[in-house]
Amino acid sequence: MAPRALLLLLAVGYASPLDLYCPCFMEADYTCPAPPTDCELISDACGCCDVCARQEGESCGYWLTGCASGLTCGPSVCLRPDVYSLRTDRCACGLTCVPFVRTAKRHENGVQQVPIVDLVPYCDHVTEVEGCQYDGVTIPVGTECKVDDCTWCYCPVAGQNPGCVTQDCPAPPCPNPVSVPGQCCPVCHPPTLENLSINQ
Template structure:
């Protein structure tokens, strides 16, 4: 029971916070006018005891960072706490300071500010018309070496380097890989045809 001095007080000098417990029991907390308190049943609701009664307001919890990697929610706290933060990148959370490779062409680091900073490889255009991508590698490779198409029909491919006779009268050569914009769009060989040559005139003009 409260001390006699407390029993002599009458409302509105007190505010009461009644909490129902298991088994039908109740818990009663009394507060003086001017006191601030949190409801026993809801730590997100704070009240001020006034002469007119309790004036309460509820705290709304803000969303935790998407990159939070450790959350704690203590019994006496209203909102959960983010104890550790990392970096969120494409739906995956990484710890601070961690380096990771989300794809063959990206190298990323989770900085201390919680931002994933990435370097993306800049692949040069491959010097061939049939590049392939190898597992675990970023840039395409020319398995058969540099090459090009003989003409716009793209029906025949010749290796780069020395000129190639594509028929008895026509000699073609892939462009030099050092040419500006070589593989940016020009993948056709440069060809020259012997004058007054017919397919029947064969080997005499190839030397």
């Protein structure tokens, strides 16, 4: 019985980093705490509230906040390009620009459903750049970008499959949600005269 409980505990502990709960998106009455006053402020991983930027040597990337001015988030250890694992980088000076790496275990189609919230540039549809191909989009090596409204990909090595994650949307609390261009999850709009049906 004890080994099963240990396995369950390990599985839960391993899966929990995939969950990013953003109260500002999930709770209508959420209010951010007062921002700190003794540090450089940046947005939290959800893009909701102001928090302290990470300092040199502190963990960064994945669901953590970014680095303070003059520091870059980069790998603390080298990983083989074929290792698609959740990893934590470190803030440091003098690194070349390394984007946050948010790759996950690969599935058959190369995409895993996990919640993710971030602002990253869309990939341009270019073919002259060395990189990874995803659905007709070339992702330059070392770059993380948004390939559609719900999918982010990272290219570790040219010619390989990119590591991708797809935002998982909660069920909208309305009967007729509306898709908004540039936004992954459908939203509820207040009723208007055009979409109200009045029973007589």
